[in-house]
Amino acid sequence: MKRLIAGLPFIAAVIFGGFFLWGLNPDRDPNEIPSVLISQPAPAFDLDPVPGLETPGLARSDLVGNERPVVVNVFASWCVPCRAEHAVLTRFVEREGMRLFGINYKDKPEDAVKWLNDLGNPYERIGSDLSGRTGIEWGLSGVPETFIVDGDGTVLFRYVGPVVGPDAVERFTQALKQAGALPNGAGS
Amino acid sequence: MRQLIFAFCIGLLPFAANAVEPDEMLTDPVLEQRAREISKDLRCVVCQNQDIDSSNAGVARDLRLLVRERLVVGDSDAEVIEYIRARYGDYVLLKPPLEPATYALWFAPIAFVLIGVFVGGGLLMSRRKQEAFEDLGSEDENTVSEILRQNEAGDAS
Numbered sequence: 001m002k003r004l005i006a007g008l009p010f011i012a013a014v015i016f017g018g019f020f021l022w023g024l025n026p027d028r029d030p031n032e033i034p035s036v037l038i039s040q041p042a043p044a045f046d047l048d049p050v051p052g053l054e055t056p057g058l059a060r061s062d063l064v065g066n067e068r069p070v071v072v073n074v075f076a077s078w079c080v081p082c083r084a085e086h087a088v089l090t091r092f093v094e095r096e097g098m099r100l101f102g103i104n105y106k107d108k109p110e111d112a113v114k115w116l117n118d119l120g121n122p123y124e125r126i127g128s129d130l131s132g133r134t135g136i137e138w139g140l141s142g143v144p145e146t147f148i149v150d151g152d153g154t155v156l157f158r159y160v161g162p163v164v165g166p167d168a169v170e171r172f173t174q175a176l177k178q179a180g181a182l183p184n185g186a187g188s
Numbered sequence: 189m190r191q192l193i194f195a196f197c198i199g200l201l202p203f204a205a206n207a208v209e210p211d212e213m214l215t216d217p218v219l220e221q222r223a224r225e226i227s228k229d230l231r232c233v234v235c236q237n238q239d240i241d242s243s244n245a246g247v248a249r250d251l252r253l254l255v256r257e258r259l260v261v262g263d264s265d266a267e268v269i270e271y272i273r274a275r276y277g278d279y280v281l282l283k284p285p286l287e288p289a290t291y292a293l294w295f296a297p298i299a300f301v302l303i304g305v306f307v308g309g310g311l312l313m314s315r316r317k318q319e320a321f322e323d324l325g326s327e328d329e330n331t332v333s334e335i336l337r338q339n340e341a342g343d344a345s
Contacts (some may be wrong), residue, residue, distance in 0.1 A: 002283075005311065008307075033233060033277075034237075034277055035273070035277055036275070036277035038232055043275070106246070131250075132246070132247070133254075135247070135250070136247075136250055136251065136275060137275060139275045139276050141233035141247065142233075142249070
């Protein structure tokens with residue numbers, strides 16, 4: 001008994017030390033928000049196209065029944081990181097054959113049109129979410145966010161923040177490959 | 189001095205500012221009060237350690253509006269919270285729900301206090317018992333009675 005009590009401070013130190021060690025892990029992001037959508041069906045939504053843009057609008061039914069999983073990217077012209085991400089997504093669409101849909105989040109239509117005209121439009125369909133309500137349905141915490149949606153409408157993957165930089169692109173590529181969102185032969 | 193007090197009061201003004209803007213508020217004061225209470229239990233997903241009631245973030249405003257919208261439709265408080273929880277997960281609840289995954293969170297403090305009381309109490313008790321059972325020995329016994337006698341004599345005089 002005495003021994004056990006004498007050992008208590010040591011045991012406490014080991015336990016706390018373990019926690020500190022865990023906290024020091026540079027890969028751990030305390031700001032990361034766990035997503036409830038993963039492996040869940042994508043939320044129901046039906047968005048009109050952005051006025052002034054020829055790209056059609058986006059609804060949940062557009063995500064279902066596709067041959068391969070598709071990517072839904074939430075973006076806005078006022079979002080600076082989106083601009084950097086735009087180039088990455090465009091490359092995925094043009095070189096790897098990724099299918100990309102967009103949700104234009106709380107954006108003025110004329111700004112969105114100008115933004116897409118300046119940078120190019122890699123999106124097959126773009127829904128205009130002026131109220132931000134569809135964003136809430138997706139559990140959005142900010143823009144940009146990117147989702148991979150399976151052919152049956154299940155959300156497979158969520159990326160919070162811009163897919164920019166080697167690590168992010170690597171993670172995203174892995175997710176795309178795992179989901180089978182890239183056509184065979186591409187992406188090697 | 190008066191100027192100082194004035195400056196202090198002016199300095200306090202910004203803290204009185206409320207994130208809930210007038211155009212968000214419901215006309216029904218009872219519903220509005222319920223909305224405020226619900227908002228205080230929901231975490232803002234942008235600023236993370238702030239509730240949506242006091243957050244100026246855009247998403248927080250949207251969630252406040254959503255809470256009010258659900259209330260107007262006739263949802264109960266629990267239903268409103270469940271609606272938002274279904275979209276954002278347990279993470280948005282500032283008060284974590286009591287379920288198997290959170291038992292450690294809820295009961296660990298109580299368990300630690302109980303362990304502390306038992307270990308500490310047990311330690312003290314065992315020490316006290318030892319002292320109670322220890323015999324003083326005849327020499328010490330004599331010394332003590334000698335002192336006691338002297339004290340009594342001193343009190344009497």
